[in-house]
Amino acid sequence: MALLRRPGWPWLMLHELRLDWRAVGGGRAWILLGLGGALYALAHYGAWIVLSRSTPEQWLASASPGYFVLEAVAGLVVLSMAFGLAVRTLFFRGDLDLLLSAPVAAVTVFAVRAVFVALRCVALVALLVSPFIHAGVLLGRWHMLLAYPALAAFGLACAAVAFAATLALARRLGVRRARIAAQVLGALIGATLAIGVQLPNALPAAGRERVLAWLGAHTEGWFGPDSVMAWPLRALAGEPPFALGAVVAGVALFGLMLPMNWRGFLDAVQRADDAGRREEPSRAAAARARLFRTGLARIVVAKELKLLLRDPMLVGSSLVQVLYLVPLLIVVWNRGATATAQLLGPGVVLLLANLCGSLAWICVSAEEAPDLVRAAPVESWRVNFYKASAAALGPALIGLPFVGWYLVRSARDGLAVALFLALALWSSAAIQLWSARAVRARDLALRRKDRVGINLLEMLTAFGWAAACHAAIRGSLAVLGGIAVAIAGLALAHAVRPRSDD
Amino acid sequence: MAAALEIRGLTKQFGGKVAVDHLDLRVREGEFHALLGPNGAGKTTTLRIVAGLTAPDQGTISILGHDIAVDPIGARRVLAFLPDDPLLYGKLDAFEYLEFVAGLWSMEPRAARSRAEELLALLGLAPDAHKRAEGYSRGMRQKLALAGALIHDPALMILDEPLTGLDAAAARLVKDLLVERVRRGGTVILTTHILEIAERLAERISIIARGRILAQGTLEELRGRAGRGDTLEDVFLDLTASDGAA
Numbered sequence: 001m002a003l004l005r006r007p008g009w010p011w012l013m014l015h016e017l018r019l020d021w022r023a024v025g026g027g028r029a030w031i032l033l034g035l036g037g038a039l040y041a042l043a044h045y046g047a048w049i050v051l052s053r054s055t056p057e058q059w060l061a062s063a064s065p066g067y068f069v070l071e072a073v074a075g076l077v078v079l080s081m082a083f084g085l086a087v088r089t090l091f092f093r094g095d096l097d098l099l100l101s102a103p104v105a106a107v108t109v110f111a112v113r114a115v116f117v118a119l120r121c122v123a124l125v126a127l128l129v130s131p132f133i134h135a136g137v138l139l140g141r142w143h144m145l146l147a148y149p150a151l152a153a154f155g156l157a158c159a160a161v162a163f164a165a166t167l168a169l170a171r172r173l174g175v176r177r178a179r180i181a182a183q184v185l186g187a188l189i190g191a192t193l194a195i196g197v198q199l200p201n202a203l204p205a206a207g208r209e210r211v212l213a214w215l216g217a218h219t220e221g222w223f224g225p226d227s228v229m230a231w232p233l234r235a236l237a238g239e240p241p242f243a244l245g246a247v248v249a250g251v252a253l254f255g256l257m258l259p260m261n262w263r264g265f266l267d268a269v270q271r272a273d274d275a276g277r278r279e280e281p282s283r284a285a286a287a288r289a290r291l292f293r294t295g296l297a298r299i300v301v302a303k304e305l306k307l308l309l310r311d312p313m314l315v316g317s318s319l320v321q322v323l324y325l326v327p328l329l330i331v332v333w334n335r336g337a338t339a340t341a342q343l344l345g346p347g348v349v350l351l352l353a354n355l356c357g358s359l360a361w362i363c364v365s366a367e368e369a370p371d372l373v374r375a376a377p378v379e380s381w382r383v384n385f386y387k388a389s390a391a392a393l394g395p396a397l398i399g400l401p402f403v404g405w406y407l408v409r410s411a412r413d414g415l416a417v418a419l420f421l422a423l424a425l426w427s428s429a430a431i432q433l434w435s436a437r438a439v440r441a442r443d444l445a446l447r448r449k450d451r452v453g454i455n456l457l458e459m460l461t462a463f464g465w466a467a468a469c470h471a472a473i474r475g476s477l478a479v480l481g482g483i484a485v486a487i488a489g490l491a492l493a494h495a496v497r498p499r500s501d502d
Numbered sequence: 503m504a505a506a507l508e509i510r511g512l513t514k515q516f517g518g519k520v521a522v523d524h525l526d527l528r529v530r531e532g533e534f535h536a537l538l539g540p541n542g543a544g545k546t547t548t549l550r551i552v553a554g555l556t557a558p559d560q561g562t563i564s565i566l567g568h569d570i571a572v573d574p575i576g577a578r579r580v581l582a583f584l585p586d587d588p589l590l591y592g593k594l595d596a597f598e599y600l601e602f603v604a605g606l607w608s609m610e611p612r613a614a615r616s617r618a619e620e621l622l623a624l625l626g627l628a629p630d631a632h633k634r635a636e637g638y639s640r641g642m643r644q645k646l647a648l649a650g651a652l653i654h655d656p657a658l659m660i661l662d663e664p665l666t667g668l669d670a671a672a673a674r675l676v677k678d679l680l681v682e683r684v685r686r687g688g689t690v691i692l693t694t695h696i697l698e699i700a701e702r703l704a705e706r707i708s709i710i711a712r713g714r715i716l717a718q719g720t721l722e723e724l725r726g727r728a729g730r731g732d733t734l735e736d737v738f739l740d741l742t743a744s745d746g747a748a
Contacts, residue, residue, distance in 0.1 A: 299605030376606035377579035
C-alpha cells in the first residue's frame with residue numbers, strides 16, 4: 001500500500017484513473033454503466049452464439065479483403081485518436097504544472113500519461129471485442145484472454161508513434177505550429193483510408209484500370225489468412241504466437257520511445273506555456289492608426305472573427321472538419337453528374353451545419369469575458385445574435401463555391417442548395433444561441449461533452465435540412481419530410497432550452 | 503445628497519444557502535465607499551447582482567435613479583463593474599479590447615480612440631498596447647481591465663478587489679485615479695481585504711457579514727459603534743467577531 005501513498009507509477013496511475021472516472025461523470029457514470037451494462041450483456045449473448053457456431057480461426061481462413069480493410073480502418077482510427085490525445089497531453093497543460101513542479105521524475109509523469117493515452121485510444125476497440133473474448137473463455141478458449149495484452153500493446157505502439165511524431169514536429173516546427181500540424185496529421189491518418197480507397201475512382205477510366213492492375217499485381221498475397229495483414233487479427237483472436245509477438249513489439253516500441261522523448265516532453269510542455277502567446281506587436285497592428293469601428297454588429301463580428309482566426313487550435317480543428325469533405329467529394333464525383341448533384345449538396349449542408357454549430361458554440365458559449373458582455377448596456381440577445389452570425393460566416397463562405405457550381409448547372413438546384421444551406425447554418429447557430437451556457441475553455445473537444453442531447457438535436461436538424469436538400473434536387477415530395485424532421489429538431493431544441501442562465 | 507446606489511431588502515440564495523440576506527445599502531453620489539467583510543460574507547454576490555450578472559431573489563436596486571429591474575440597460579450605461587479576476591480576450595491587443603468595450607457602451611469612435619490612448623498612457627500600457635493580452639502579466643491584465651472600466655467615463659464604478667496583483671507603483675496609480683474620479687464627482691464602490699486602503703481612501707464604509715450589513719458610516723462613526731478608538735482593523739474584527747462571522 002505504501003506504493004500508492006507516494007507519487008510513483010502506481011500513485012500516478014490511480015490519479016489518472018480518478019481523473020478519467022470524473023471526466024466520464026463520476027457518480028452519474030454509474031447510471032450510464034447500468035444502462036450500458038444491459039447492452040453489453042446482450043452483446044455477450046450474441047458473441048456466445050456466434051462463437052459456439054464457428055471459431056475466429058475459421059473466420060480468418062475464409063476472410064475476404066473487406067475484413068482487412070476494416071482492420072486497417074480501425075487501426076488508423078486508433079492511431080488518429082492517439083495523435084489527438086498526445087496533442088492534448090502535451091499542449092493542454094491541465095495539472096501538468098502541478099505534477100512537474102512536484103518532486104516526481106518527469107519521465108514517470110510522461111510514462112504514465114503515455115500509457116493512459118495508449119489505453120484510452122484502444123478502449124473503444126476493447127469494448128467491441130471484449131464480449132467475444134469473454135464468450136470464448138466461457139467456451140473453453142482460454143487463450144483468447146491474450147487478446148487483452150495484445151490490444152494494450154497495440155495502444156502502446158500507437159501512443160509511441162503519436163508522441164514521437166508530435167514531439168519531432170515540436171522540435172522541427174516549434175510548439176505553436178506543431179500543435180496544428182499534429183492535429184491535422186492525426187485527422188489525415190484517420191481519413192487516409194477513406195480518401196485512399198476513393199482516389200482510384202477520381203481517375204479517368206483508362207488510368208483507373210492501369211492503377212488498379214498495378215495495385216493488384218503489387219499487393220498479391222497481402223490479404224489472406226497467412227498474410228502479414230492477418231497478424232493483428234490473429235493477435236486479437238488470442239493466438240499465442242501472434243498475441244505475444246504483438247506484446248513484445250508494442251512494449252519494445254514504447255520502451256524505445258520513452259527514454260528518447262521524455263526530455264522532449266518536458267521541453268514541449270514548458271514551451272507550450274509560451275506558445276499561445278504572441279507578445280510581439282504585428283507590424284500591421286503597430287502601424288494602425290485608424291479610428292475605432294462603430295456599430296455593435298461590426299464590433300462584435302470583427303472581434304469574434306479575430307478571436308477565431310487567431311486561435312491556431314481552433315483553426316486546426318475546423319480544418320479537420322472541412323477535410324472530411326474530401327472523401328465525400330471523391331465518392332460523389334464518380335457516380336455520374338446526376339448522382340453527384342444529388343449527394344454533394346446534402347453532404348455539404350450536413351458538414352457545414354456541423355462546422356457552424358461548433359463555431360457558434362465557441363463564439364456564444366465559450367465567451368472569454370462573459371461578465372463584461374453581460375454588464376454592458378446592450379441586450380445580450382443582440383450580442384449573441386451577432387456572435388452567431390460571425391460563426392456562420394466561415395461555413396457560408398466555404399459553401400459558396402458549391403452553390404455556385406449548382407447554379408451554373410441548374411438554377412433550381414442552386415437555389416435549393418443555397419436555401420437549405422442557409423437554413424441549416426441558421427438552425428445550427430440558433431440552437432447554440434438557445435442553449436448557450438458559459439464554459440471556461442474555447443476547446444471544440446469540450447463541445448462534444450457539453451450538452452450531448454442538444455448536439456444530437458442539432459445533428460438531427462442538420463440531417464433534416466440535408467435530406468430536404470437531397471429531395472429538392474431530385475424533385476421529390478420527400479422534401480417535406482426532410483423539412484418536417486428539421487423543424488421537429490429545432491422545436492425540440494427550443495423546448496428544452498434553459499430558461500435562465502443565472 | 504442623491505443616491506448613486508440604493509439597495510433595499512436584497513436577498514439571494516444559492517441552493518438553500520443564504521448568500522445575501524435582506525441587505526440594505528445606500529451609497530451617495532460622489533462618494534468613495536468601501537464594502538468590507540470576511541470571506542463568504544456576500545460582498546461579491548451583492549456587487550454581481552448590482553452589475554446585473556446575477557439575478558436577485560428579492561429586493562430592489564436603483565443605480566442613479568435607474569431601477570435595474572425596470573431599466574437594466576439605462577442602469578448599465580452609467581455603471582462600470584470590475585470583477586476581482588477580470589477575464590480579457592487573450593487574442594486581442596489592448597486597443598482591440600478597448601475598441602470592443604467602447605462599442606458595447608456605444609461610444610463615439612473618435613472620442614473612444616482618444617480616450618483609449620489617454621488611459622493606456624496613464625496606466626503605463628501604451629508601449630504594450632499592440633501586444634495581445636495573453637502575453638500580459640497579472641498586473642497588466644488588471645490595468646487593461648481597469649482601462650476598460652474607465653473608457654466610457656462611468657458615473658458609478660464598482661470594483662471587486664481592484665488592487666489584486668498590482669505592484670506598489672501600479673496600486674498607487676490606481677488609488678490616485680479612483681480618488682481623482684471621486685474628486686470630479688464620480689462614485690466609487692470597492693471591496694478590499696486590505697483594510698488600510700479602505701481606511702485611507704473611503705469616506706464611508708459598510709461592513710457586511712453573512713449577507714447582512716453589520717455597520718455603515720464614516721470611520722469615526724464605526725469606531726463609535728464598536729466602542730473602540732483604534733484602527734479600522736480593530737473595528738472590523740470587533741464587529742465581525744461579535745456577529746460570529748470572522
